[in-house]
Amino acid sequence: MAFENTIDVEHPIHDIRSEAIKNFESKGFPSKKDEAWKYTSLNSLQKVDFSIFPKEENTLEYSQVKKYFLHEIDTYKIVFIDGIYSSYLSETTHDGVDICLMSSALTKPMYQQVMDLYFNKVASKEESLTTLNTAFSREGAYIYIPKNKMPKKPVEIIHFATGNEASLLLQPRNLIVVEENAELQVIERHQSLTKNEVFTNSVTEIFADKSAIIDYYKVQNNNAAASMIDNTYISQKNTSNVSVHTFSFGGKLTRNNLNFFQNGEHINSTMKGVTILGDKQHVDHHTLVHHRQPNCESHQDYKGIYGENSTGVFNGKIIVDKIAQKTNAFQQNNNVLVSDKATINTKPQLEIFADDVKCSHGCTIGQLDEDALFYLQTRGIPQKEARALLMYAFANNVLQSVRIPELKKRINKLIATKLGVRLGFEL
Amino acid sequence: MLKIKDLHAKVEDKEILKGINLELNAGEVHAIMGPNGSGKSTLASVIAGKEEFEITKGGVFFENEDLEDTAPEERAHKGIFLSFQYPVEIPGVSVTNFMKTAINESRKARGMEDMPANEMLKLIREKSEMLDIDRKFLSRSLNEGFSGGEKKRNEIFQMAMLEPKLAILDETDSGLDIDALRIVANGVNKLRSKDNAVLVITHYQRLLEYIVPDFVHVLHDGKIVKSGDKALALELEEKGYDWLKQESAV
Numbered sequence: 024m025a026f027e028n029t030i031d032v033e034h035p036i037h038d039i040r041s042e043a044i045k046n047f048e049s050k051g052f053p054s055k056k057d058e059a060w061k062y063t064s065l066n067s068l069q070k071v072d073f074s075i076f077p078k079e080e081n082t083l084e085y086s087q088v089k090k091y092f093l094h095e096i097d098t099y100k101i102v103f104i105d106g107i108y109s110s111y112l113s114e115t116t117h118d119g120v121d122i123c124l125m126s127s128a129l130t131k132p133m134y135q136q137v138m139d140l141y142f143n144k145v146a147s148k149e150e151s152l153t154t155l156n157t158a159f160s161r162e163g164a165y166i167y168i169p170k171n172k173m174p175k176k177p178v179e180i181i182h183f184a185t186g187n188e189a190s191l192l193l194q195p196r197n198l199i200v201v202e203e204n205a206e207l208q209v210i211e212r213h214q215s216l217t218k219n220e221v222f223t224n225s226v227t228e229i230f231a232d233k234s235a236i237i238d239y240y241k242v243q244n245n246n247a248a249a250s251m252i253d254n255t256y257i258s259q260k261n262t263s264n265v266s267v268h269t270f271s272f273g274g275k276l277t278r279n280n281l282n283f284f285q286n287g288e289h290i291n292s293t294m295k296g297v298t299i300l301g302d303k304q305h306v307d308h309h310t311l312v313h314h315r316q317p318n319c320e321s322h323q324d325y326k327g328i329y330g331e332n333s334t335g336v337f338n339g340k341i342i343v344d345k346i347a348q349k350t351n352a353f354q355q356n357n358n359v360l361v362s363d364k365a366t367i368n369t370k371p372q373l374e375i376f377a378d379d380v381k382c383s384h385g386c387t388i389g390q391l392d393e394d395a396l397f398y399l400q401t402r403g404i405p406q407k408e409a410r411a412l413l414m415y416a417f418a419n420n421v422l423q424s425v426r427i428p429e430l431k432k433r434i435n436k437l438i439a440t441k442l443g444v445r446l447g448f449e450l
Numbered sequence: 451m452l453k454i455k456d457l458h459a460k461v462e463d464k465e466i467l468k469g470i471n472l473e474l475n476a477g478e479v480h481a482i483m484g485p486n487g488s489g490k491s492t493l494a495s496v497i498a499g500k501e502e503f504e505i506t507k508g509g510v511f512f513e514n515e516d517l518e519d520t521a522p523e524e525r526a527h528k529g530i531f532l533s534f535q536y537p538v539e540i541p542g543v544s545v546t547n548f549m550k551t552a553i554n555e556s557r558k559a560r561g562m563e564d565m566p567a568n569e570m571l572k573l574i575r576e577k578s579e580m581l582d583i584d585r586k587f588l589s590r591s592l593n594e595g596f597s598g599g600e601k602k603r604n605e606i607f608q609m610a611m612l613e614p615k616l617a618i619l620d621e622t623d624s625g626l627d628i629d630a631l632r633i634v635a636n637g638v639n640k641l642r643s644k645d646n647a648v649l650v651i652t653h654y655q656r657l658l659e660y661i662v663p664d665f666v667h668v669l670h671d672g673k674i675v676k677s678g679d680k681a682l683a684l685e686l687e688e689k690g691y692d693w694l695k696q697e698s699a700v
Binding site for chain 1: 498499500501502521522523525526527530531532534537538540541542543548551552553555556559591608612
């Protein structure tokens with residue numbers, strides 16, 4: 024096919040790509056007949072004639088897009104414009120750690136050892152959209168943190184879509200390897216700058232070696248013409264600690280497939296989400312935690328506020344293997360519907376084969392607490408503001424575990440703006 | 451200041467208040483005592499404007515204005531404050547931010563600008579010191595994980611910040627040890643003036659040793675069955691509430 028003509032077929036990942044495209048061709052796009060896609064339809068996206076590569080290289084001035092960066096603090100930046108790396112907006116490093124590009128990692132011999140060990144090793148070889156990404160994987164972020172290292176600052180991975188193409192398909196591919204006792208913080212964001220259609224099918228592989236600590240933050244506040252499938256695969260070893268926070272406020276259709284594989288003992292995996300939707304927005308969170316070894320923990324806390332005609336899905340799957348005794352798995356999904364027309368489908372899915380485990384799950388779909396509302400009103404807060412404040416509090420509570428204070432503040436403000444809250448205090 | 455005239459109120463189909471008459475003037479402290487289920491907390495909620503209670507007869511008047519169609523927040527803006535028996539926990543909003551919102555919303559309702567930040571901080575410092583409240587406490591989520599005593603102290607802190615004309619203290623003494631009770635009562639006493647009034651609702655007369663009432667009313671089965679001065683509270687303490695049942699049985 025055309026894509027293969029543009030690249031080196033002798034390349035070591037040529038075989039991986041060929042196998043992936045074969046798999047995708049046999050499976051095709053998932054449909055509502057697939058249990059995992061029951062509530063999320065990709066039909067409308069398949070009707071669009073997407074450009075796979077932009078016709079020309081597009082540029083952006085920093086001043087145009089500054090607000091999308093966490094500019095309050097210094098960060099490493101890996102920035103893409105319409106899928107193409109922008110060295111002008113980026114700040115990469117090779118100073119003791121590698122924070123750079125997938126395209127380099129795929130082609131330069133110095134990265135081959137790491138690539139052989141990790142590339143496409145935790146990503147699914149079955150799931151069709153993941154294989155589609157694998158088949159076309161060319162660009163994205165490559166982060167390698169060697170043993171005992173910690174980058175001086177967080178890393179921002181940002182994808183801008185300029186809208187110069189009428190409709191654009193992006194398939195970023197990220198690989199993140201954090202070795203023993205090393206640490207990393209990442210903020211990922213996808214931002215479309217016009218009303219032209221963008222469809223992103225992203226795959227991120229994350230490897231946390233022994234005692235590694237990784238905090239990953241996904242800021243999903245894209246505009247109404249942007250859709251996104253996020254496939255994130257995380258493999259953890261002994262006593263590592265990985266958290267993923269997903270803030271879903273924007274976009275037309277967003278599907279998050281977040282998969283944790285615990286390949287060691289005393290591992291901690293944390294998944295947190297805040298979803299605030301309106302209009303006809305749709306967000307689908309599918310989480311999977313596979314407890315494969317004893318003495319590990321997982322914590323999931325997803326909160327959603329759905330207004331207007333928005334729809335949400337939460338499907339949380341927890342698998343506890345027979346040998347994974349003393350597992351502690353917690354899952355919580357709480358939702359507030361603020362419109363009669365909004366819907367949420369929430370489903371815990373537990374497959375527990377060990378007998379000495381603690382697993383708890385709970386989901387609620389409700390209105391706001393009338394007693395709390397009355398309490399706020401008696402303090403002089405009008406009902407409309409009191410409702411907004413309660414929703415703010417409900418969502419904001421998830422942010423306690425965000426370890427970058429400036430990001431926490433940003434998200435807090437986004438939540439307040441999204442809910443139209445005049446908080447009466449500075450954040 | 452507050453006039454309650456022949457007040458009847460029900461929740462769902464159950465009549466709880468069955469004709470209450472009560473008048474509070476500025477500068478006065480009234481206590482309402484009574485056994486469990488007599489309607490004390492309902493009375494407090496009705497004055498504060500809780501919607502689930504329906505007034506079927508009579509009414510509540512504040513500064514000669516019928517409050518029937520007045521929302522709880524508007525009552526707060528007029529100067530009515532209710533200290534809750536069970537303050538609601540609101541994780542995710544700190545005590546300080548909650549107070550800022552409350553004060554600025556009240557100011558907005560009165561056509562005033564937001565309180566300047568330094569003035570707000572000064573006020574918070576002053577009032578929290580008065581109630582012996584730790585600074586760390588103020589940055590915690592509102593009522594979340596607070597002990598019973600902390601919750602009540604926080605209620606009085608809010609009252610001190612909002613400076614109401616009428617403060618209703620619903621079972622403020624429950625859950626307080628003697629030291630906390632003293633601090634809370636001192637706080638209330640410091641806020642007393644010739645311009646405001648306090649309505650203390652309590653099961654026991656213990657609190658009334660510290661917040662000394664001008665009048666004591668006994669509520670039983672939705673009606674005030676006896677009124678007197680502070681001596682009545684002592685009498686109740688001695689005799690308990692059983693005599694009420696006997697009297698009403700007669």
